[in-house]
Amino acid sequence: MTTDDEVQPVLLALDWGTSSLRAFLMDAHGVVLRERSSAHGIQNLPEPGVRGFEAAFRALCGDDIARWPHLPVVAGGMVGSAQGWTEAPYITCPADISALARQAAVVKSGLGPDIRIAPGVLYDPADGTPDVMRGEEIQIAGALALHPELSARACVVLPGTHSKWAFIEDGRIVSFVSYMTGELFAVLSRHSILGRLMPTDGIRETDGSGFSRGLADARKGGPGDLPHQLFATRTLGLTGRLPHAALPDYLSGLLIGQELVSGLAHLAHTPGAPLVLIGDGALCRRYQNALAAFEVSPAAVLENTAPTGLFQFAVAAGLVAGQPAHF
Amino acid sequence: MTTDDEVQPVLLALDWGTSSLRAFLMDAHGVVLRERSSAHGIQNLPEPGVRGFEAAFRALCGDDIARWPHLPVVAGGMVGSAQGWTEAPYITCPADISALARQAAVVKSGLGPDIRIAPGVLYDPADGTPDVMRGEEIQIAGALALHPELSARACVVLPGTHSKWAFIEDGRIVSFVSYMTGELFAVLSRHSILGRLMPTDGIRETDGSGFSRGLADARKGGPGDLPHQLFATRTLGLTGRLPHAALPDYLSGLLIGQELVSGLAHLAHTPGAPLVLIGDGALCRRYQNALAAFEVSPAAVLENTAPTGLFQFAVAAGLVAGQPAHF
Numbered sequence: 065m066t067t068d069d070e071v072q073p074v075l076l077a078l079d080w081g082t083s084s085l086r087a088f089l090m091d092a093h094g095v096v097l098r099e100r101s102s103a104h105g106i107q108n109l110p111e112p113g114v115r116g117f118e119a120a121f122r123a124l125c126g127d128d129i130a131r132w133p134h135l136p137v138v139a140g141g142m143v144g145s146a147q148g149w150t151e152a153p154y155i156t157c158p159a160d161i162s163a164l165a166r167q168a169a170v171v172k173s174g175l176g177p178d179i180r181i182a183p184g185v186l187y188d189p190a191d192g193t194p195d196v197m198r199g200e201e202i203q204i205a206g207a208l209a210l211h212p213e214l215s216a217r218a219c220v221v222l223p224g225t226h227s228k229w230a231f232i233e234d235g236r237i238v239s240f241v242s243y244m245t246g247e248l249f250a251v252l253s254r255h256s257i258l259g260r261l262m263p264t265d266g267i268r269e270t271d272g273s274g275f276s277r278g279l280a281d282a283r284k285g286g287p288g289d290l291p292h293q294l295f296a297t298r299t300l301g302l303t304g305r306l307p308h309a310a311l312p313d314y315l316s317g318l319l320i321g322q323e324l325v326s327g328l329a330h331l332a333h334t335p336g337a338p339l340v341l342i343g344d345g346a347l348c349r350r351y352q353n354a355l356a357a358f359e360v361s362p363a364a365v366l367e368n369t370a371p372t373g374l375f376q377f378a379v380a381a382g383l384v385a386g387q388p389a390h391f
Numbered sequence: 392m393t394t395d396d397e398v399q400p401v402l403l404a405l406d407w408g409t410s411s412l413r414a415f416l417m418d419a420h421g422v423v424l425r426e427r428s429s430a431h432g433i434q435n436l437p438e439p440g441v442r443g444f445e446a447a448f449r450a451l452c453g454d455d456i457a458r459w460p461h462l463p464v465v466a467g468g469m470v471g472s473a474q475g476w477t478e479a480p481y482i483t484c485p486a487d488i489s490a491l492a493r494q495a496a497v498v499k500s501g502l503g504p505d506i507r508i509a510p511g512v513l514y515d516p517a518d519g520t521p522d523v524m525r526g527e528e529i530q531i532a533g534a535l536a537l538h539p540e541l542s543a544r545a546c547v548v549l550p551g552t553h554s555k556w557a558f559i560e561d562g563r564i565v566s567f568v569s570y571m572t573g574e575l576f577a578v579l580s581r582h583s584i585l586g587r588l589m590p591t592d593g594i595r596e597t598d599g600s601g602f603s604r605g606l607a608d609a610r611k612g613g614p615g616d617l618p619h620q621l622f623a624t625r626t627l628g629l630t631g632r633l634p635h636a637a638l639p640d641y642l643s644g645l646l647i648g649q650e651l652v653s654g655l656a657h658l659a660h661t662p663g664a665p666l667v668l669i670g671d672g673a674l675c676r677r678y679q680n681a682l683a684a685f686e687v688s689p690a691a692v693l694e695n696t697a698p699t700g701l702f703q704f705a706v707a708a709g710l711v712a713g714q715p716a717h718f
Binding site: 186188193194195196226241242243244245247248251252254255256257281282285286287288289290291292293294295296298299300302303305319321322323324325326327329 | 513515520521522523553568569570571572574575578579581582583584608609612613614615616617618619620621622623626627629630632646648649650651652653654656
């Protein structure tokens with residue numbers, strides 16, 4: 065180890081998803097000393113197969129490993145999926161950080177270090193359909209470390225391509241629900257008739273009336289109504305009720321509104337649980353606006369809790385002796 | 392006019408949709424003497440713009456027009472849309488065949504004859520979102536001519552890309568609801584993560600367990616649940632609960648089930664109205680199976696009622712003196 069750094073890193077943490085790889089060099093308090101990222105998500109590797117994972121890891125972290133060859137390395141996200149570097153099979157709810165650490169997968173990098181990869185989580189209710197998450201469990205672990213008061217009972221909402229509503233009790237994920245909100249928006253805008261009247265220049269900044277109307281219509285919907293309600297994205301444009309520039313916002317409001325109608329119905333089963341949003345700032349603001357229309361205020365809005373979650377994972381795995389960060 | 396035909400045609404009726412053009416030569420009783428079709432739907436014309444419509448019409452019907460230059464010509468479907476040969480603006484509900492005829496658009500073909508084009512129909516409830524149909528109103532007119540007992544009160548269901556549930560009272564379309572069922576199935580199978588686990592060889596014949604499960608899950612869903620339920624198309628495959636070959640059927644069952652949950656809730660407002668299915672045989676059988684799971688039997692299943700509907704349209708427009716067919 066070199067001695068010319070003021071603060072020694074104790075962990076290299078990788079947040080390795082579908083479209084990007086992010087590496088965090090962390091100190092003994094879980095503080096991020098340095099962040100790097102590349103576009104080498106698991107669906108965009110520089111070479112096919114395992115060699116691609118090696119090459120992406122070397123390109124982003126090779127100099128760090130050369131400098132600190134004994135630095136523990138952990139990873140979370142799609143890198144542990146069946147299409148990842150090595151598969152870390154799902155663990156079942158109720159799931160906590162200890163279970164994630166106990167059932168981690170390990171892959172030996174050609175650069176030297178073992179990389180400990182977090183599993184995803186499966187929720188498998190007896191009378192329902194199974195649901196899965198991979199990556200979000202790390203974000204949730206980070207949120208609970210940053211806000212220990214949430215561990216007792218909380219609803220953690222992670223908006224995105226496949227939004228998650230995770231219900232926390234006693235520091236464990238007891239159940240969760242996925243919504244294909246982001247992917248539905250993208251696929252319907254690009255590939256269905258609903259995109260035909262939308263502006264092609266990507267204009268999204270409007271007065272918000274489209275979004276509000278979408279939310280209001282979603283609240284009015286009964287069971288099974290969505291495949292009908294979506295068609296209004298076309299008819300409101302055809303009949304001039306909404307300007308074409310407002311149609312993307314209408315569709316967004318309709319889809320986020322549906323997610324909120326269903327998610328808040330789940331939340332009603334655990335009354336009083338605080339709702340926490342985790343995600344990109346602009347997307348969280350959109351969800352905050354939507355929640356406000358439903359008269360719900362999140363108890364906290366957190367941006368990226370993955371580094372803290374990966375640190376917790378490393379602590380639980382016995383790789384790091386440091387204490388969780390408290391900000 | 393020639394005199395060497397046993398039966399003289401009195402009408403040339405065009406069913407001109409997005410992906411095909413069909414021409415029916417009809418006698419004074421509304422019987423189809425001859426049918427021809429081409430792939431020159433309005434999105435697949437041989438030349439751009441108005442010239443494309445002329446060329447497609449000439450290619451399919453030029454010899455008929457040369458032989459019977461005074462034969463009335465009517466058309467229905469997307470040919471009357473804003474992207475059509477000429478726009479026949481929507482008429483509003485309640486709408487009947489007389490209103491369609493009164494507000495038809497006329498385009499003069501370079502071949503000689505005027506072509507009378509049926510309008511589409513707009514349903515514009517004061518407290519809801521507008522809905523539109525174009526082409527289905529002709530199919531409905533045909534169904535009511537073939538089954539006059541339905542004119543008093545009926546629910547006509549036309550499954551498809553954008554399924555319609557139309558409510559009939561006193562021979563008029565009083566309201567209707569569109570569902571993007573077919574388009575959602577196509578777009579999600581081809582362009583979303585849900586298609587990833589599906590067989591690529593188009594296998595759809597399974598034991599039907601995927602379809603039944605999709606229907607059952609749709610019935611269990613609450614408001615807003617669809618964006619969550621869709622994700623089960625992935626998780627049931629990931630966890631091995633359904634074979635991958637059954638996933639298209641599961642998605643189909645989920646989407647058709649949602650349509651039925653919502654459509655039958657609308658139908659409950661007009662209790663006792665018989666339900667009629669109109670459409671392609673295989674698709675109608677799929678809907679019949681789905682309806683059976685909901686303990687509903689259609690009063691009739693009709694294949695293609697467009698020629699009869701176009702004949703009614705021509706009669707209402709005063710172009711044909713013949714009587715409607717009764718089979």
